[in-house]
Amino acid sequence: MTAPWTDRFADRMTHIRASEIRELLKLLDQPDILSFAGGIPDPALFPTERIQAVCAEVLEQTGAQALQYSVSEGLPELRRWIAARMTADGVPCDEGTIVITAGSQQALDLIGKLFLNRGDVVLAERPTYLGALGAFNAYEPAYGDLDSEVPASARLAYVVPDFANPSGRTMPRRERERLLERAEAHGLVLVEDAAYRDLRFAGTAEPSLLALDVARSGGIEAARTLYCGTFSKTLSPALRLGWVCAPQAVIDKLVLLKQGCDLHVSTINQMVAARVIAEGYDAHLERLRAHYRTRAAAMQDALARHMPLGVTWSKPQGGMFVWLTVPEGLDGAQLLEAALAEERVAFVPGAPFFATDAQATTLRLSYSLPGPADIDEGVRRLARVIAARLAYAGSNAAWAATGRA
């Protein structure tokens, strides 16, 4: 039964809909399934013991502060540490340009809340991160393709320049520069989602969009790029700690919105994170990179070994994802159904990651959780599912070619 009073709010209630893919994801990580579906970090990499020791320290020494309300912009020492990291990464700035958010998901929500009115156009890559669409959708924008002509109503461009979720792709420097030029020409805000930036395990680092922007425009206060960082992929997603680095005029507004949304990020979580990262953070990142490098290599090997001709895939230099493209005529969602039923292997179909003009022949594979042996076995099974469909499509095509269709 649903209360009849909700009828009056039907316009609002029906506007909010579950993402099919998120509902699906809940089913994919069952224990008997070899899964490339989840995009979550390997918990074996969490610095659990260190967090436990620091938790005890913080509560012992500063419990009254750690358990009390705190300011909406976030803990000053955490913001200073982040500002120093940003500075070292080519973005000279101080803590006034940093707001702490509940993961980078909240950064995207606050940015949507500040900059989007209903019907404004958000430009996104094809494919793009599903969770960003989830954050922006609440403000009822329209979407456009980042690579097409920029419509007059475009306000904001959202990009994941490093080892993108879902494509694993890294945007080359020249493309970053062109994007900044276009953003300037069309008066766009650029949202740089840097969720995986610290997880480069191959190749040479590209400057962040914000670093290039600062270099062009002369300083962070003139920059139009809002950089969204997070500790979710490097420390622990459960602490819900991310940040935005942007001109202070923008940060000040985001802080006010943050205050209205949830006052502030958990004080104790901020204090614990600030102490954990104060020592040995770079060595910790090296361990993560080594881990994901091994897993990524195992997946590249397995794909090369098992996949039939006509299947192509990305070769990420960091992050957690490989993007697979299967020949025309196959469909990611149908492949998933078959893969689960016939081979007990899971992945995420690519179509939901498109804000515009979905491409059904795509799949997202994550190598963050399974070990190398499972990666090989899972890819072998997936290859079998794809090969069977290709053979069927091939025989159908041959059959059609005989003129008896």
Added chain:
Amino acid sequence: MTAPWTDRFADRMTHIRASEIRELLKLLDQPDILSFAGGIPDPALFPTERIQAVCAEVLEQTGAQALQYSVSEGLPELRRWIAARMTADGVPCDEGTIVITAGSQQALDLIGKLFLNRGDVVLAERPTYLGALGAFNAYEPAYGDLDSEVPASARLAYVVPDFANPSGRTMPRRERERLLERAEAHGLVLVEDAAYRDLRFAGTAEPSLLALDVARSGGIEAARTLYCGTFSKTLSPALRLGWVCAPQAVIDKLVLLKQGCDLHVSTINQMVAARVIAEGYDAHLERLRAHYRTRAAAMQDALARHMPLGVTWSKPQGGMFVWLTVPEGLDGAQLLEAALAEERVAFVPGAPFFATDAQATTLRLSYSLPGPADIDEGVRRLARVIAARLAYAGSNAAWAATGRA
């Protein structure tokens, strides 16, 4: 310098403004000031040692889960515990009617996001909680007085029925029932902010609005009241843990919005809270009530002893606040200025707590932080400031009455 690109977003940027009173509050809790300004719980009451022990346990036993992503609706065991409490408090329900939020502040934001379109009218008490206005303002509603005629564009009524912030007032049962009748007649959603409900230290408990609603409508699924609870006043604000109890059809939508906003509340914080409250929670609440009972009594005594004739104040049966009304002609904001300069005593002027038709002759005093001796001394000083203005106003009035004005 502000980036020229922000000009294009001036409509959005100027819409978001700092609340003067929040800016002011930052200045009021200096160590040399006797302050009745802060509305925060006494940190001496935080169960710090227990939280520390449980933190260690949770990380030791279930670190991989505690530090990982979790579901947007919140930890099942925490939601079940809350549902059982709600059931015991007159609202038969299960965990499907509960979503965990980042404090009740986020509950208010999500409710605004779900139900408010620009220009919709929100009805509020006079005075009302400033933070609720902060949450709703992002959706650009208009405000109306809960006690006046209900306009056709009214969508939502927001109330704090128990020991309200800032008034300390408790809504009598008959008024609660009338409010439900009016909400039904006008198709309103009722938002019940129960932030202080567990802190009753005198008198007899009134049924919650949601309990009365469920009794009238036949069950939670037909209820139009959205109950917002929190652990911020009872356990620790820093954990950022609150909840909404409402029909499942509404909860399902709030969960989707929550997912877009920040994915979920900190997993470890939820796990720690669930364990901490599993044992001895009622005894803990009794300690809190005894503490606030003593402080409230000290303030009532001091007010009766020191305040000049013509000043009146509320006598709360719970919570943290006394609401003071001074004679016409005096002004809360001017009194604060004088109180800080002349007597080093602080409080919050009442005017900002009005969504409509502000009453300048009001002050909010909190007794949560100062001890009984400081309460007496602070009230004595404040009374001196008021008495001086009254004498001055009186002499002016006498002067005016002589016809020489």
